[in-house]
Amino acid sequence: MQKLSDWYDHPEYYEAIFGTDTAKELDFLLEVGRRYGTGGKQLLEPACGAGRLVAEAARRGYPVVGYDISEKMLAHARRRLTPAQRRRVSLHEARMETFHRPELEGKVDLAFNLVSTFRYLDSEQAALAHLESTRRLLRPEGLYVLGFHLTDYGRKKPEHERWVEKLGKDTVVCNTHEGLPDSRLRRSEMRNRLRITGPGKDLLIETHWYFRTYDLAQTRRLFRRAGLEVRAIYDFDYQVDVPRKRGEVRLDSIFVLRPVKNAA
Numbered sequence: 001m002q003k004l005s006d007w008y009d010h011p012e013y014y015e016a017i018f019g020t021d022t023a024k025e026l027d028f029l030l031e032v033g034r035r036y037g038t039g040g041k042q043l044l045e046p047a048c049g050a051g052r053l054v055a056e057a058a059r060r061g062y063p064v065v066g067y068d069i070s071e072k073m074l075a076h077a078r079r080r081l082t083p084a085q086r087r088r089v090s091l092h093e094a095r096m097e098t099f100h101r102p103e104l105e106g107k108v109d110l111a112f113n114l115v116s117t118f119r120y121l122d123s124e125q126a127a128l129a130h131l132e133s134t135r136r137l138l139r140p141e142g143l144y145v146l147g148f149h150l151t152d153y154g155r156k157k158p159e160h161e162r163w164v165e166k167l168g169k170d171t172v173v174c175n176t177h178e179g180l181p182d183s184r185l186r187r188s189e190m191r192n193r194l195r196i197t198g199p200g201k202d203l204l205i206e207t208h209w210y211f212r213t214y215d216l217a218q219t220r221r222l223f224r225r226a227g228l229e230v231r232a233i234y235d236f237d238y239q240v241d242v243p244r245k246r247g248e249v250r251l252d253s254i255f256v257l258r259p260v261k262n263a264a
């Protein structure tokens with residue numbers, strides 16, 4: 001078995017697991033844009049990774065700006081685009097904490113950031129900087145749709161998720177482990193193992209990192225500070241007709257955010 005580290009250096013295996021619901025996720029995002037936002041076309045994906053949603057949106061005729069910290073993920077995103085899609089897409093190597101394009105200010109109809117990526121921002125300052133700068137790129141009625149798992153600080157056991165997918169003749173098994181949250185440091189230790197087996201192939205890609213933790217009250221406080229109001233909350237099942245009811249508690253959360261009028 002060959003051992004490697006950092007799943008984002010191996011976009012094809014990352015996407016074999018996380019790319020299976022792309023069309024459904026984009027259907028959901030576009031419908032949310034029509035119901036709560038402008039319904040307009042300019043899209044932005046912070047931390048767009050290997051570009052599965054960017055490519056799907058461009059395929060449907062939407063202009064999309066995407067950016068990511070990983071050059072390898074971006075290279076994969078560029079490779080997958082057809083010439084027609086490439087004309088609608090602009091990709092940048094940049095960080096969520098500092099991304100800015102003056103030409104985008106006040107022009108974005110719908111920004112989105114799913115699968116807990118927001119939790120990579122490792123401090124309140126970094127999270128706030130990201131939310132405020134994204135808000136400034138939105139039109140007044142534009143939306144930022146942010147999906148991530150909230151933390152149950154009372155949890156007594158580590159969490160574990162397992163997925164299996166085929167990639168050509170290979171089998172990709174993904175195990176993600178989240179340790180107990182540290183409520184003082186506001187973080188959980190994360191570990192992902194991707195095992196890829198197939199003809200002449202046996203790979204283990206192991207990745208370690210920390211995710212910042214948020215309960216609902218911490219999340220709402222942060223959004224308020226960033227000048228964003230919550231228009232609706234959904235679960236990770238992407239059913240646009242089933243927003244979460246007031247008082248209903250679930251950890252997997254997709255927040256539909258809109259700039260507060262006259263926010264600084």
Ligand SMILES: C[S@@+](CC[C@H](N)C(=O)[O-])C[C@H]1O[C@@H](n2cnc3c(N)ncnc32)[C@H](O)[C@@H]1O
Binds near residue numbers: 047051070073114121
């Ligand atoms: C879970 S993937 C999500 C990719 C894509 N949004 C998707 O839904 O498939 C997380 C991505 O966040 C990127 N990332 C992590 N920290 C980042 C940061 N501070 N700024 C920009 N990108 C970051 C990683 O390189 C990776 O591509």
